[in-house]
Structures are given as C-alpha cells and as structure tokens.
Amino acid sequence: xxxxxxxxxxxxxxxxxxxxxxxxxxxxxxxxxxxxxxxxxxxxxxxxxxxxxxxxxxxxxxxxxxxxxxxxxxxxxxxxxxxxxxxxxxxxxxxxxxxxxxxxxxxxxxxxxxxxxxxxxxxxxxxxxxxxxxxxxxxxxxxxxxxxxxxxxxxxxxxxxxxxxxxxxxxxxxxxxxxxxxxxxxxx
Numbered sequence: 001x002x003x004x005x006x007x008x009x010x011x012x013x014x015x016x017x018x019x020x021x022x023x024x025x026x027x028x029x030x031x032x033x034x035x036x037x038x039x040x041x042x043x044x045x046x047x048x049x050x051x052x053x054x055x056x057x058x059x060x061x062x063x064x065x066x067x068x069x070x071x072x073x074x075x076x077x078x079x080x081x082x083x084x085x086x087x088x089x090x091x092x093x094x095x096x097x098x099x100x101x102x103x104x105x106x107x108x109x110x111x112x113x114x115x116x117x118x119x120x121x122x123x124x125x126x127x128x129x130x131x132x133x134x135x136x137x138x139x140x141x142x143x144x145x146x147x148x149x150x151x152x153x154x155x156x157x158x159x160x161x162x163x164x165x166x167x168x169x170x171x172x173x174x175x176x177x178x179x180x181x182x183x184x185x186x187x188x
Contacts, residue, residue: 014056017055018055018064021048021055022052025048025049026068028045035155047166047167049065049093049094050097050170051170051171051174052065052098053094054097054174054175055102057098058095058102061095061097062092062094064094065091065093065094069087083136085136086136090128093127104116105186106168108169113168117164117171118164121164121167129156130153134149
C-alpha cells in the first residue's frame with residue numbers, strides 16, 4: 001500500500017533528537033528582532049523547525065511543533081493568552097516542514113534544490129505568515145486583516161530570501177552527518 005507521505009519510525013534516538021531540537025527552538029524563540037513592536041518580528045526559529053521537519057517527517061513534525069508551541073506559551077508570562085488555533089497552526093507548519101524536507105537530499109550547488117527549497121519555504125510562509133497568522137489575529141484580537149498588511153505585515157516578504165539562504169546553508173551540511181542522514185530518511 002502506497003501512502004501519501006513517509007512516516008519514520010519513532011525510535012529512542014529520533015525521540016531524544018526531537019526533544020533536544022524542541023528545547024533549542026524554545027531557547028531561540030526567546031530571542032527575536034522586533035521591527036514593528038507587537039506587529040512584525042524576526043526570529044531564527046524557522047531553521048530549527050526545518051531541521052525538526054527533516055528529521056521527524058510530517059506526523060512527528062506535527063506533534064513536535066505542537067509541543068514546542070505549548071511549551072513556549074505555558075512557560076511564558078503570556079500563558080493566559082493560550083489560543084488552541086495557534087497551536088494547531090504551528091503543528092500544521094511542522095507537518096508541512098516534514099512533508100517537504102523529510103527524505104529530501106539537498107545540495108548547495110544544485111539549482112533544482114534551490115528552486116525546491118524556495119518553493120517549499122514560500123509555501124510554508126504563505127500558509128503560516130501571510131494567511132493563518134493575520135487570520136488568527138483578526139479572529140482573536142479583532143485586528144483587521146487588511147490593516148495588518150498596511151501596518152507592515154507585507155514587510156515579511158523580505159524574510160523569504162533570508163529563510164531560503166539559511167535553510168540551504170544549514171540542511172545540506174547537517175545531511176553530511178551519518179547519524180542525522182539516517183534520521184532524515186536518506187540512504188547511503
């Protein structure tokens with residue numbers, strides 16, 4: 001039976017690796033660059049999310065990013081602002097990272113890989129940054145969808161090349177480590 005996506009086995013090694021990556025992502029998420037306060041900020045958590053997706057696959061990526069979001073919200077002073085839809089959006093982002101990066105070998109020198117990563121990152125950003133985040137802000141906090149873009153959300157488009165270059169700089173290097181290659185579903 002052919003499945004839509006690969007489901008890696010949850011071994012002890014994969015579980016411990018994911019737990020460490022979730023902890024690293026939690027620490028990195030605490031440091032952000034605020035471009036427009038309470039509206040536009042930049043953080044490098046996306047890199048750890050991409051590595052989680054590459055190691056975990058879609059299902060475990062879904063659960064890993066859900067755990068990351070829950071730990072981030074419940075260990076912060078904003079725990080009273082817990083929004084279940086936000087956790088679901090983050091988990092779905094983990095599913096996308098897993099679908100797009102698990103079992104996919106990348107090379108810095110391959111033009112096809114650059115195009116692939118550009119499309120993958122664009123899809124993930126379109127879903128999470130440009131559609132779901134403004135939609136959830138409108139639903140929960142009554143921030144107008146269009147008003148968010150007028151206020152500066154459109155500036156996130158400049159984050160796209162940074163994410164593509166950073167992902168292409170990190171993932172192919174990590175894929176050279178034999179133990180991580182196995183966890184990422186790559187042969188040889």
